[in-house]
Amino acid sequence: MYVIVGASAGVGRALAARFASAGHNLILVSSDERDLRAMTADLEIRYGVRAYPVAADVSDGDSYLDRIATAANEMGGIDGLLFPVGAVAATDDCSFDPDRVTWLTRLNYESIVRAVTRFLPDLMTRPRATLVAFGSVAAVRGRRRNVAYSAAKRALQSFFESLRHVSVGSSVTVQFYVLGYMDTALARGLRTSIPKGNPEVLSARVLQNLGRDVGVVYFPSFWRPVAAALRHTPWWLFKRMSF
Amino acid sequence: MYERPDRYRLIQADLSRRSRIARGGGYSYAAASFGAGSVVQDLGRFNRLLRFDPTARIIEVEAAVTLADLLTVTSRAGLCLPVQPGYPAITIGGCIAANVHGKNPSREGTFVGSLVDLTLFHPDHGVIRVTRENPPGLFDLTCGGYGLTGVILAATLRLEPLAGDRVSIRRVRVGDPLEAIALARDLAGDSLFAYTWHDAAPRGRSFGRGFAYHGLLKSGPVDPNTVVPPYRVLTPAARARLPFSLWQSLTIRAFTSAFWHAEASRPEVTETTLFDAIFPFARRSVYFRLFGRPGLAEYQALVPHGGTETFLRKLRQLILSTRAPSVMLSLKAFKGAPRLLRFDGDGTCVTLDLQRSAATLDLLRRIDDLTIAVGGIPNIIKDSRLPKPVVQACYPEYERFRQELRAFDAQRIFKSELSERLEL
Numbered sequence: 001m002y003v004i005v006g007a008s009a010g011v012g013r014a015l016a017a018r019f020a021s022a023g024h025n026l027i028l029v030s031s032d033e034r035d036l037r038a039m040t041a042d043l044e045i046r047y048g049v050r051a052y053p054v055a056a057d058v059s060d061g062d063s064y065l066d067r068i069a070t071a072a073n074e075m076g077g078i079d080g081l082l083f084p085v086g087a088v089a090a091t092d093d094c095s096f097d098p099d100r101v102t103w104l105t106r107l108n109y110e111s112i113v114r115a116v117t118r119f120l121p122d123l124m125t126r127p128r129a130t131l132v133a134f135g136s137v138a139a140v141r142g143r144r145r146n147v148a149y150s151a152a153k154r155a156l157q158s159f160f161e162s163l164r165h166v167s168v169g170s171s172v173t174v175q176f177y178v179l180g181y182m183d184t185a186l187a188r189g190l191r192t193s194i195p196k197g198n199p200e201v202l203s204a205r206v207l208q209n210l211g212r213d214v215g216v217v218y219f220p221s222f223w224r225p226v227a228a229a230l231r232h233t234p235w236w237l238f239k240r241m242s243f
Numbered sequence: 244m245y246e247r248p249d250r251y252r253l254i255q256a257d258l259s260r261r262s263r264i265a266r267g268g269g270y271s272y273a274a275a276s277f278g279a280g281s282v283v284q285d286l287g288r289f290n291r292l293l294r295f296d297p298t299a300r301i302i303e304v305e306a307a308v309t310l311a312d313l314l315t316v317t318s319r320a321g322l323c324l325p326v327q328p329g330y331p332a333i334t335i336g337g338c339i340a341a342n343v344h345g346k347n348p349s350r351e352g353t354f355v356g357s358l359v360d361l362t363l364f365h366p367d368h369g370v371i372r373v374t375r376e377n378p379p380g381l382f383d384l385t386c387g388g389y390g391l392t393g394v395i396l397a398a399t400l401r402l403e404p405l406a407g408d409r410v411s412i413r414r415v416r417v418g419d420p421l422e423a424i425a426l427a428r429d430l431a432g433d434s435l436f437a438y439t440w441h442d443a444a445p446r447g448r449s450f451g452r453g454f455a456y457h458g459l460l461k462s463g464p465v466d467p468n469t470v471v472p473p474y475r476v477l478t479p480a481a482r483a484r485l486p487f488s489l490w491q492s493l494t495i496r497a498f499t500s501a502f503w504h505a506e507a508s509r510p511e512v513t514e515t516t517l518f519d520a521i522f523p524f525a526r527r528s529v530y531f532r533l534f535g536r537p538g539l540a541e542y543q544a545l546v547p548h549g550g551t552e553t554f555l556r557k558l559r560q561l562i563l564s565t566r567a568p569s570v571m572l573s574l575k576a577f578k579g580a581p582r583l584l585r586f587d588g589d590g591t592c593v594t595l596d597l598q599r600s601a602a603t604l605d606l607l608r609r610i611d612d613l614t615i616a617v618g619g620i621p622n623i624i625k626d627s628r629l630p631k632p633v634v635q636a637c638y639p640e641y642e643r644f645r646q647e648l649r650a651f652d653a654q655r656i657f658k659s660e661l662s663e664r665l666e667l
Contacts, residue, residue: 042291
């Protein structure tokens, strides 16, 4: 059984459908209760799996983790946690609204750390388990835009790198996907000539990689050299770039 | 402006008082899902199954669930939708908005007969559960209301047993459409489908020769894994990829003649899959692609039994005199009750496909007059140029529809090219 946090739209929704089609029972977490109800009903009817909804705003405390734990006990324990959760804000531009920064940091980083911290000891006792988080190419270099979001995603990548190190020799596999522009509502209205990644293709890749020590995966894969080039762009040139 | 919401709160987001219209699969021949100045809300992500009770033969689905999707899931329980319009990627929301019909409307009626209730969103009324009784009148206004009462979010549908997934088709050769009128009615009976096909190329001698097709579902096991075979979904871009139409007068004659001879040389009784029987163009989308960028024009009229012969005689004269590039003509028996702007009633459904051209538009104007003269009704969802005066003259409840729509939505928030053209 897998837990997907941020399941009701975009990448999370594609992952839920893909995992259900492979016969996995699911616990789905999302703040959109109505979408979540629709989704769990759909997965149960379509694929005959069990899908348990947990409606919660993960930036608003940890009580939802107890509900996951209770449901997981009933469903035979957790085989993996996936965190396609995240949000950007139009005002995340160094105007430094403290509440906005706190919210972005909680949602994109802190909530995931707290969930992993809560369930990692249990996962270590499973014969095989996987932890999957999703970062963003936006975090490759700090820019004028998506300031707190990028910082949170870079912190998340560092946290998962540490987790991977901690998990060496254990039954837990730790994976981190760095996502480029995806064809989801998060990139809605974004006018770019750069091809957007398909969540369905990504979900197939994640399922295929379960249990494999793939480390950091860029999706779409062309972002790996692009990210490397950005990382090594000298400051005199980078400061002239507007993106 | 084009939106593709993937959560309920995005559909219900505040667009202030901007006009808007919902879009399903985008397969209607008229511009019902877009219009100048209207925000298009593409409901493609609302394609989830919400409740399935095989014992009660009921399924509740979101609006963008497609016919193919529904057939795959319901066939596992030996059930299917009674009314299946002709393309598998059509959505349930679209079926409701246009109150579509299937292959044998004289037996199964139109889509409204399969609809138990629906969930509708309107910015002024919120999310409403609409049953046949409550709120009074809204069910009838929405089913066949062309998406003008709000966004159809979900619907509960009645299913019927599915006896098998193979269909036996009997073909009867007919000399012309007049000869086929009674046949189309007689063959309908309890069959899965009954319709005729006629060569409508504008030539005197063999105009209208064709076949009547009569399909019966064969009892047997249903394989849910193959009931919907792979097919390439026809998209607007793919359909119009050819910059010109291959349906020109010479090619129309050649293709229709070749088709007639191919059909004539086949055994009288053949067998096919349920999918190919109910969605005949799904795996033969080349028919639509050949119309190229100029596009297909379709005219469909429901003609009262008493006026069918006159209608067909005069239609033949019009086609031969205008030499408009007509490709095929089809007849189907219809049984139902007309209401508001629904394409429903007793009579013969006459369908004419043409290549879009100036001569075609001239012919269609003349057919409008003919339809009015025989007391028929044109199908609003099939004709992108149908003018308001024709609809007003043919549909006795046109004014009532307008008034009831305004009583429900005084601001008239939901607008499309179709609604503006017909001044709804």
